[in-house]
Amino acid sequence: MRNIFIICRKELKSYFASPIAYLLMAIFAVIFGFFFYSATAIFVVRGMESQMMGRGFPMDVNEWVIRPLLMNASVVGLFLIPMITMRLYAEEKRSGTIELLLTSPVRDVEVIVGKWLAALLLYACVLGISAINIAVLFFYGQPDWKPILVGYLGLLLQGGCLLAIGTFISTLTKNQIIAGGATFAVCLLLWVLDWVTAYETAAWGKVISYLSVVTHFEPFAKGVLDTKDLIFYVSMIFFGLFLTARSMESLRWRA
Amino acid sequence: MIKVEGMTKRYARTVAVDNISFEVEKGRIVGFLGPNGAGKTTTMRVLTCFLPPSGGTAKVAGFDVLEQPLEVKKRIGYLPETPPLYPEMEVVEYLTFVGKLKGIAGSDIKRRVDEVSERCAIADVRNRLVSKLSKGYRQRVGLAQAIIHNPDVLILDEPTAGLDPKQIIETRELIKDLAGSHTIILSTHILSEVEHTCEQVIIINKGRLAAIDSVSNLTARLRGSESIAVEVEGTDGVLNRAEVQGRLERVAGVSAVICKESRDNRCLFEVESLQGYHVRGDLARTVVGAGWNLLELRPIALSLENIFLELTASEQQQTVVAKQ
Ligand SMILES: Nc1ncnc2c1ncn2[C@@H]1O[C@H](COP(=O)(O)OP(=O)(O)OP(=O)(O)O)[C@@H](O)[C@H]1O
Numbered sequence: 001m002r003n004i005f006i007i008c009r010k011e012l013k014s015y016f017a018s019p020i021a022y023l024l025m026a027i028f029a030v031i032f033g034f035f036f037y038s039a040t041a042i043f044v045v046r047g048m049e050s051q052m053m054g055r056g057f058p059m060d061v062n063e064w065v066i067r068p069l070l071m072n073a074s075v076v077g078l079f080l081i082p083m084i085t086m087r088l089y090a091e092e093k094r095s096g097t098i099e100l101l102l103t104s105p106v107r108d109v110e111v112i113v114g115k116w117l118a119a120l121l122l123y124a125c126v127l128g129i130s131a132i133n134i135a136v137l138f139f140y141g142q143p144d145w146k147p148i149l150v151g152y153l154g155l156l157l158q159g160g161c162l163l164a165i166g167t168f169i170s171t172l173t174k175n176q177i178i179a180g181g182a183t184f185a186v187c188l189l190l191w192v193l194d195w196v197t198a199y200e201t202a203a204w205g206k207v208i209s210y211l212s213v214v215t216h217f218e219p220f221a222k223g224v225l226d227t228k229d230l231i232f233y234v235s236m237i238f239f240g241l242f243l244t245a246r247s248m249e250s251l252r253w254r255a
Numbered sequence: 256m257i258k259v260e261g262m263t264k265r266y267a268r269t270v271a272v273d274n275i276s277f278e279v280e281k282g283r284i285v286g287f288l289g290p291n292g293a294g295k296t297t298t299m300r301v302l303t304c305f306l307p308p309s310g311g312t313a314k315v316a317g318f319d320v321l322e323q324p325l326e327v328k329k330r331i332g333y334l335p336e337t338p339p340l341y342p343e344m345e346v347v348e349y350l351t352f353v354g355k356l357k358g359i360a361g362s363d364i365k366r367r368v369d370e371v372s373e374r375c376a377i378a379d380v381r382n383r384l385v386s387k388l389s390k391g392y393r394q395r396v397g398l399a400q401a402i403i404h405n406p407d408v409l410i411l412d413e414p415t416a417g418l419d420p421k422q423i424i425e426t427r428e429l430i431k432d433l434a435g436s437h438t439i440i441l442s443t444h445i446l447s448e449v450e451h452t453c454e455q456v457i458i459i460n461k462g463r464l465a466a467i468d469s470v471s472n473l474t475a476r477l478r479g480s481e482s483i484a485v486e487v488e489g490t491d492g493v494l495n496r497a498e499v500q501g502r503l504e505r506v507a508g509v510s511a512v513i514c515k516e517s518r519d520n521r522c523l524f525e526v527e528s529l530q531g532y533h534v535r536g537d538l539a540r541t542v543v544g545a546g547w548n549l550l551e552l553r554p555i556a557l558s559l560e561n562i563f564l565e566l567t568a569s570e571q572q573q574t575v576v577a578k579q
């Protein structure tokens with residue numbers, strides 16, 4: 001446990017010592033800010049329209065603003081995650097510090113979990129920026145906070161799962177750019193997999209779309225906490241970290 | 256303390272280390288010597304559990320590197336060929352991190368960091384970013400990192416690479432200092448370093464063990480005879496080289512005289528003597544007695560360099576013979 005914490009702290013420090021953490025936050029703040037502005041603007045316009053048509057103004061903020069925003073945040077996350085994980089192992093391999101980690105009295109799994117946890121915490125910080133926007137809504141309306149919490153839990157789980165995959169990919173190469181590019185490709189693929197259902201109704205179509213991380217996020221965005229999606233994310237996280245552990249082991253035998 | 260038996264390490268295509276066996280007792284300093292690509296780094300990586308051996312066993316402090324790597328790692332301090340530094344950290348921060356990673360208790364860390372930065376002479380760059388350090392300072396921080404948890408066994412891959420002469424001497428002293436309580440293996444290309452710091456030498460060449468012995472034994476083993484450099488000058492402006500050579504050869508105990516260099520009326524000879532004869536006095540008397548000037552009379556120490564070259568060369572000859 002102590003070792004996980006030590007590794008995690010070191011990784012977090014190096015994220016914040018380099019511009020990468022701030023860059024990610026800035027990118028996210030700008031993009032999410034734009035989405036937020038658009039979503040609220042649309043909400044207000046629609047609200048006026050419906051009022052003029054004689055229907056009552058109070059539309060559901062959760063349904064009209066927060067849900068699409070959470071969906072958007074999850075997609076933006078897909079683009080940021082490769083930038084978070086690409087350096088985790090690739091950089092250690094390139095600079096030779098991997099020799100320090102692998103010859104210190106710590107277990108591989110502690111290093112892996114520590115690194116993944118640091119990545120997750122950074123991702124949480126990035127998402128935290130969106131929370132500032134959403135907090136604003138509480139001043140002007142009464143959104144229901146429970147679905148929001150579920151939505152953020154979903155974002156974190158989805159992030160954790162993609163971060164685990166990214167961590168694995170980072171062990172495969174010494175080159176950060178390659179690690180980042182490959183992770184991005186995989187993230188993108190996992191996102192669009194559910195398109196299969198649009199034209200394929202056979203069983204394999206279902207299986208493939210089951211793997212799509214976005215399909216599993218939709219219920220979270222609606223504020224529905226379904227164990228089936230929870231299990232999907234948690235097992236994907238375990239799978240990703242397991243692959244990382246195998247890769248570390250084979251790294252030794254191959255190296 | 257360290258026991259390697261029939262250890263082999265294969266990379267994808269190359270055999271980097273081929274069936275090596277050796278043993279190192281507690282408290283010894285052992286020099287690991289070999290030309291480039293001999294397999295020094297590979298052997299060290301196996302000992303530090305960075306790479307698993309492809310065959311044979313390696314044990315550190317009684318623990319097998321494959322079966323109980325965690326126990327081995329606890330007892331080892333390792334300075335890899337390139338110091339494993341994180342450029343974005345400050346020196347103190349880095350040493351604290353490594354200290355924690357090596358399992359030093361939180362309350363002891365600060366004291367240990369102070370101690371090693373004192374010992375490795377990096378106290379004045381404590382708060383510098385690692386990325387802003389010069390090569391020599393990086394090497395020192397690497398060394399500090401290796402000794403921070405006071406390990407039983409120290410494995411240093413070319414510890415003095417990139418240091419200035421003063422620092423090389425200080426590092427050697429530091430290593431000698433550590434020797435009593437630690438077992439140390441260091442690899443190097445600088446042969447005089449082995450002569451100065453190590454008690455035992457392991458010479459490997461192309462992945463095979465070429466020699467393992469104490470420094471003094473190894474030197475004595477190949478010193479079948481003593482070599483002496485003699486420089487003679489003719490007094491009247493000319494020097495009959497053949498005559499000098501003839502006279503020197505007649506001195507009792509001299510086995511061979513070779514003229515190395517001759518210029519104007521001077522000539523430098525290399526005189527080889529048989530074992531058990533002390534010919535220097537007779538040589539001096541002969542030269543002076545014949546009316547020449549004796550400019551220099553100096554024993555040529557048979558250095559580890561010669562031994563090294565001889566061992567690795569004979570290995571090559573053997574393989575050539577084997578091929579034919
Ligand atoms: N990762 C690797 N993959 C494949 N072959 C390797 C690898 N590392 C080393 N080798 C090969 O193994 C052999 C031994 O290398 P090693 O690094 O142990 O030599 P060394 O004695 O440390 O040399 P040097 O004095 O140059 O540091 C060399 O032939 C080298 O090419």
Ligand SMILES: [Mg+2]
Pocket residue numbers: 295296297336412
């Ligand atoms: Mg080497």
